[in-house]
Amino acid sequence: MLNQGLYSSKSSEWATPQNLFDKLNAEFGPFTLDPCATKENAKCERYYTIKEDGLKQSWAERERERESQSRVFVNPPYGREIGKWVEKAYHSIEDGSAQIVVMLLPARTDTRWWHDWVMKGEIRFIRGRLKFGGCKNSAPFPSAIVIFKKKEG
Numbered sequence: 001m002l003n004q005g006l007y008s009s010k011s012s013e014w015a016t017p018q019n020l021f022d023k024l025n026a027e028f029g030p031f032t033l034d035p036c037a038t039k040e041n042a043k044c045e046r047y048y049t050i051k052e053d054g055l056k057q058s059w060a061e062r063e064r065e066r067e068s069q070s071r072v073f074v075n076p077p078y079g080r081e082i083g084k085w086v087e088k089a090y091h092s093i094e095d096g097s098a099q100i101v102v103m104l105l106p107a108r109t110d111t112r113w114w115h116d117w118v119m120k121g122e123i124r125f126i127r128g129r130l131k132f133g134g135c136k137n138s139a140p141f142p143s144a145i146v147i148f149k150k151k152e153g
Contacts, residue, residue, distance in 0.1 A: 015041045015133030016075045016104055024073065024145065028102050031073040033059055036085070041133065043073055050077075055084055060097035069099035078106055083113030086146070090117050093148045100149040107142040122147040 021043050025031055035054025037047035046061075048054035061070040072092065076085035086105070092098035107125060108114055124145040132139055 016043060016073075017130055017133060020104070020130065021073065024102055028100055028147070029071055029073075031102070032061055032070045033072045034074075035059060035072065036074055036076045055081075055088055058097055059088075059092045059101075069096060072098050072101045073103075074101060075104040082106075083111070083117070086113050086117040089146075089148050090120055093150060098148075100147065103146040103148075105144050105146055106139075107144040118144075118146050120148070122149075 025043075031044050032046060034042050034044040034047040035057065037043065038049055048057050059070055059072050072089070074085060074089055076082050082105070086103065089098075089101040089103055092101055103121075105118065124147070126143045126145065129139050129141070130143050131137070
């Protein structure tokens with residue numbers, strides 16, 4: 001296929017652009033957890049790698065043998081498991097383990113996970129295409145920021 005690389009990636013990981021993270025961290029942070037990181041691209045002091053599997057870990061902060069709410073930034077792997085990450089983000093707010101979860105996601109408005117979970121959060125579409133860390137060109141897809149937080153009142 002001639003354009004095979006246009007719609008897929010050899011990796012499902014897209015490193016967050018630092019300037020975008022800095023803006024989000026200033027507005028919603030300071031973030032205390034990055035559950036989808038590598039040692040090289042972690043955005044928070046506390047992070048989980050693929051080996052530790054952030055889907056299986058609690059996203060709550062641990063302070064002297066008790067858990068408290070954390071502020072989580074998530075740029076999940078963009079493969080088939082992405083819906084599980086969005087679902088976990090939503091439930092982390094519902095179960096009280098996170099105070100806020102801010103996600104960088106591909107704007108895939110035609111998917112089940114988008115309608116089941118993303119639509120329950122605040123959605124901010126990003127104008128243009130992001131240039132992810134380490135990439136020469138812009139992404140071949142649009143992106144969105146999705147915010148899950150406790151509803152007031």
